[in-house]
């Protein structure tokens with residue numbers, strides 16, 4: 001498809017505006033094809049980075065390996081909430097969480113030391129966004145999740161990111177079990193000032 005053709009622009013516009021975040025409970029149990037996971041990772045790898053530092057690092061959990069994540073989430077919950085008795089409802093909810101999506105991609109940012117860290121972090125954010133765009137284009141339901149439990153240093157260690165690579169949560173992905181949600185944004189006019197005269 002030619003750049004600047006109306007079809008190309010319409011597809012890009014649709015891909016951008018229809019990318020949606022899905023709640024974990026809105027995913028089905030259906031596994032995701034490995035080729036689709038690869039497409040998502042490949043898309044992420046095309047993000048821009050100043051100095052070509054490409055600071056994004058990913059660890060993909062599927063199938064039985066999600067047990068490691070569930071255990072790590074449960075342990076992190078206990079470390080954050082020492083007042084809760086072992087085996088509490090909250091801990092169990094964190095353990096169960098890992099099984100609610102067929103694919104969990106740990107999101108790591110490895111600072112290059114070559115560029116200011118904020119630039120690597122922004123490049124990393126672009127990579128996660130591109131990943132999400134591809135997931136949505138494939139009709140898959142995903143979300144970047146970044147709560148205290150999933151970002152806990154213990155989880156980073158289990159994933160194998162500590163200490164150089166920073167864990168910034170997970171992108172989970174699966175097939176949608178609900179209708180595709182509609183997005184909402186404040187009008188762009190509320191965020192832009194034109195200086196043209």
Ligand SMILES: Cc1cc2nc3c(=O)[nH]c(=O)nc-3n(C[C@H](O)[C@H](O)[C@H](O)COP(=O)(O)O)c2cc1C
Pocket residue numbers: 019020021022143144145146147183
């Ligand atoms: C860096 C980052 C972290 C996020 N972390 C969470 C999270 O922890 N929990 C959550 O429900 N959504 C999280 N989101 C998703 C946002 O809630 C979501 O993007 C927003 O509601 C807009 O919806 P949309 O993605 O469908 O356009 C995160 C998004 C970004 C960019």
